[in-house]
Amino acid sequence: MAQKTIAGKKVEVNDEGFMTNPAEWTKEIAAAIAKEEGIPKLTPEHWKVIDFCRSSAASSGAAPTLRAITNGAGVNTKDLFALFPKGPAKKVAKIAGLGKPEGCV
């Protein structure tokens, strides 16, 4: 497990840069990771999705899937892709300080 300093705070990350301890996450970290991922500014629309993912993960223990986000956060798939380009589920999970969504091989 590697350590990385994001927004001035030392946090645990895995080899793909996903934080491994959601408790270490802060809003400043979210903004910094978002920048690295090509999202210069997090808008209220972004935060709606991030907050949903944080609370979903807190109750289920895992980052939500794309479908769980669109069904639960009140955002349609197209808008979600516009907010978090390419792989939204993966990208939100990273920004929200959650582990990589558990995919299967």
Next chain:
Amino acid sequence: MKVFLVLGAGTAGTMIARKMASKLDRQEWKVVLVDKDDDHFYQPGYLFIPFGIYQPKDVVKPKHRFIPGNVEFILSDIELIEPDANRVKLVKDGRSIHYDYLVVATGADIHPEQTEGLKDGGWRQNIFDFYTADGAAALAGFMKKWDGGRLVVNVVENPIKCPVAPLEFLLLADWYFTRRGIRNKVELIYATPLSEAFTKPTSAAALGDLLTRRGIQLETDFSVGQVDSGKNKIISYDEREVPYDLLVSIPTNMGAPVIARSGMGDDLNFVPTKKDTLQSQKWENIWILGDAANIPASKAGSVIHFEMETAVENILAHIAGKEMTHQFDGHSLCFIESGYGKAVMIDFSYEQEPVFGTYPLPVVGPFSLLRESYINHWGKLAFRTMYYDMMLKGISVPLPTRFTMVGKNLKTKTKK
């Protein structure tokens, strides 16, 4: 009499019903198995149908042939599962069954209607699936007459059954059109929602490399939002367009509708399951086996074979009021047919990604991991016989349950 009820007589349901019927006291327990029909498909065989290697008749046998006499087999649709009342309502005769223990093994199916435009005019004209026997047969008919163009294979979303099947389809297509002498007229494109050819780093690199060497193009991070069958193109949510002449779609895979009706599933109707014990996350007398579960393992027959020991031992322990000691490790083993008489093998678990090396198997092995070989191909072909004649009939298959690192090489990261 106590009732051990199994829903679904596919791979997982058939195997667990047989095993439990032989383990449980006959004086005390009755094992009941329910399915909607009597066709047992060998699903891995679908892949070979479009290329004329198998015919539909090669991949289906009657279910009842694999169900032993000490299991009551009922043919009926399932109306509703009522887990809080330990009861299942069947469609046939309005019958209800009270159970003491329940296994849900209702599998997963494709749902093309989940994607806008996928089932419009082009469906079964120049858009096909190969995840059903009739879809694969229709595609075979089309491919035989096709004189070339852009063949796009598109995975709509994950998880899907047999995650390597789309890659196998493309590799076999390269071989098939080469053999027909029209490979130079065929473009092969793989449009996937993943960022690489496959999920985990080592195998993604190795399999990506194999696609490149076969002249197969990769369109990554492609989440299809719409199929425009009038203009023959698929359009992603971020508005990229991929034109096709022949679209081979792997539509959204979902658990059985009865799971949704019964309020037991997640967003894709898969049942939340403890990934180590295979018990339901919510009901302690329910186990979920095979494709119906939401565990992060492949939806594949080999996984069911590896799950079986854990499931049987844990269910028996639970019935006896003892601690459950068996833990499923997410073990999965897949052959990836690559054409030209060769195949690749991958062997992995929850913790360990697929790597290079060898897979030891007495007499016939070893198989080669992440590399093509002839022996892997013969292993893949032999599997159909092993499946129908051994696995389903309760005859021990020489593939040990636990994932092992024996033969695996962690140092090799790329194919040399």
